[in-house]
Amino acid sequence: xxxxxxxxxxxxxxxxxxxxxxxxxxxxxxxxxxxxxxVGAGYTGLNxxxxxxxxxxxxxxxxxxxxxxxxxxxNGGQVSTSVKPxxxxxxxxxxSTIARALLEEGQASLDYMHALVRDEQLDCxxxxxxxxxxxxxxxxxxxxxxxxxxxxxxxxxxxxxxxKAEMDRExxxxxxxGGMVFPHHCSIDVGKYHPALLNKVVKAGAIVKSHCPVVSxxxxxxxxxxxxxxxxxxxxKVILATNGYSGPLSPDHQRRIIPxxxxxxxxxxxxxxxxxxxxxxxxxxxxxxxxxxxxxxxxDRKRLLFGGRVSxxxxxxxxxxIRLHQDMTALFPELKRARISHSxxxxxxxxxxxxxxxxxxxxxxxxxxxxGSGVGMASYLGMRMGRKAxxxxxxxSAFEQITFPTRPLYTGNPWFLAPSVLVFRLRDRFGI
Ligand SMILES: Cc1cc2nc3c(=O)[nH]c(=O)nc-3n(C[C@H](O)[C@H](O)[C@H](O)COP(=O)(O)OP(=O)(O)OC[C@H]3O[C@@H](n4cnc5c(N)ncnc54)[C@H](O)[C@@H]3O)c2cc1C
Numbered sequence: 001x002x003x004x005x006x007x008x009x010x011x012x013x014x015x016x017x018x019x020x021x022x023x024x025x026x027x028x029x030x031x032x033x034x035x036x037x038x039v040g041a042g043y044t045g046l047n048x049x050x051x052x053x054x055x056x057x058x059x060x061x062x063x064x065x066x067x068x069x070x071x072x073x074x075n076g077g078q079v080s081t082s083v084k085p086x087x088x089x090x091x092x093x094x095x096s097t098i099a100r101a102l103l104e105e106g107q108a109s110l111d112y113m114h115a116l117v118r119d120e121q122l123d124c125x126x127x128x129x130x131x132x133x134x135x136x137x138x139x140x141x142x143x144x145x146x147x148x149x150x151x152x153x154x155x156x157x158x159x160x161x162x163x164k165a166e167m168d169r170e171x172x173x174x175x176x177x178g179g180m181v182f183p184h185h186c187s188i189d190v191g192k193y194h195p196a197l198l199n200k201v202v203k204a205g206a207i208v209k210s211h212c213p214v215v216s217x218x219x220x221x222x223x224x225x226x227x228x229x230x231x232x233x234x235x236x237k238v239i240l241a242t243n244g245y246s247g248p249l250s251p252d253h254q255r256r257i258i259p260x261x262x263x264x265x266x267x268x269x270x271x272x273x274x275x276x277x278x279x280x281x282x283x284x285x286x287x288x289x290x291x292x293x294x295x296x297x298x299x300d301r302k303r304l305l306f307g308g309r310v311s312x313x314x315x316x317x318x319x320x321x322i323r324l325h326q327d328m329t330a331l332f333p334e335l336k337r338a339r340i341s342h343s344x345x346x347x348x349x350x351x352x353x354x355x356x357x358x359x360x361x362x363x364x365x366x367x368x369x370x371x372g373s374g375v376g377m378a379s380y381l382g383m384r385m386g387r388k389a390x391x392x393x394x395x396x397s398a399f400e401q402i403t404f405p406t407r408p409l410y411t412g413n414p415w416f417l418a419p420s421v422l423v424f425r426l427r428d429r430f431g432i
Pocket of ligand 1: 039040042043044045061062065066067068069070071072073074075076077078079080100111116138212214215241243244245246247249262263266294309344345346347348349367368370371372373374375376378
């Protein structure tokens with residue numbers, strides 16, 4: 001570890017844990033039964049539990065680790081409409097009606113975040129900052145401009161192009177050939193959102209138990225026998241909210257989720273004049289790379305939080321920090337001397353069709369596969385599955401109406417990851 005690169009108090013842990021560390025509910029007693037058991041205490045699980053508990057169903061939320069230990073306290077705090085494929089791709093795959101419905105629910109997920117934060121009065125610095133999405137190669141600017149004309153104008157998203165000559169109002173870097181602004185995308189304080197939500201779920205009457213891995217789910221004549229490392233119990237319904245940490249508990253889901261590590265560093269506090277010059281806005285930031293860089297200032301505008309995928313195989317956050325720092329300074333040479341105070345990673349849940357999925361199989365509900373874009377979508381689909389489990393929702397989500405694909409011989413170990421990352425790296429370099 002290069003000492004000059006790291007602060008003396010460097011932590012291989014999320015910056016967000018300074019204010020919102022995952023919560024210890026290990027002392028909670030395991031009840032003998034519950035109407036609904038939610039497996040996973042991230043955004044999906046908590047938003048589901050809020051619905052079922054408020055509907056009067058006895059609700060138990062279980063997590064294998066501390067509550068919030070997964071991606072929901074590790075992410076970049078960027079909130080978009082969360083649907084990756086374009087309208088034309090979706091139309092080809094699913095036809096016009098479902099394609100439109102999927103995109104509409106992407107917007108609904110963002111609208112839900114606004115409503116949730118407002119109605120529940122969650123103190124989490126949720127702000128409509130907009131996103132700047134930079135073109136890292138010239139022809140990708142043209143591709144984006146065409147997409148802006150055909151897709152975004154039609155969808156009325158408000159997205160607009162910023163040519164390279166006008167870039168300085170967005171970002172002080174020569175690394176991009178212009179980009180697109182999505183004015184309605186938002187940022188959130190990850191260190192505050194999860195604890196605030198957890199507090200609401202507990203107040204709604206749900207029981208939360210941490211450090212209690214669920215080992216198996218056995219179907220009974222009515223409901224499930226839930227075997228955990230802390231004992232066994234009965235559940236009327238089960239909601240799987242395990243996303244990138246979906247293990248052998250449900251092999252059917254495990255073989256549909258590709259766990260991929262995503263890595264982030266936080267810099268030490270930076271000189272304020274430098275921050276204001278490099279980042280004249282509060283926008284969240286990303287670019288056209290397949291191995292995307294995503295970054296933003298911390299909510300107090302003192303640090304840069306810089307994320308991406310920098311290694312072929314999963315690696316130690318102290319090692320990924322060095323690579324991320326190199327990549328960050330390639331974009332912003334003036335940050336060369338900025339030391340790293342935090343470095344961390346988490347497993348996002350990718351899918352073979354780059355779409356999220358949710359649904360029900362006789363009392364077993366799931367929502368997962370957000371492909372690294374789940375702050376809004378996990379919250380929304382968690383809410384939808386909670387309402388469905390509580391009998392409050394009869395209309396299926398568009399994400400329930402599409403097949404949740406897998407591949408032959410895939411059981412949950414992404415052996416193809418390193419070669420795929422290599423291919424993406426080459427494609428990013430040569431724009432192919
Ligand atoms: C580094 C990083 C950056 C990201 N940045 C962004 C971003 O900027 N914007 C965005 O929209 N999305 C981002 N994401 C993705 C986003 O954080 C996730 O999509 C979202 O948090 C998923 O929430 P979840 O509740 O489904 O899963 P998680 O928060 O991962 O929770 C799953 C939980 O399930 C538990 N679990 C698993 N198996 C069991 C079991 N058998 N028994 C009990 N518990 C179990 C785990 O312990 C875990 O706590 C990022 C993710 C990472 C890792």
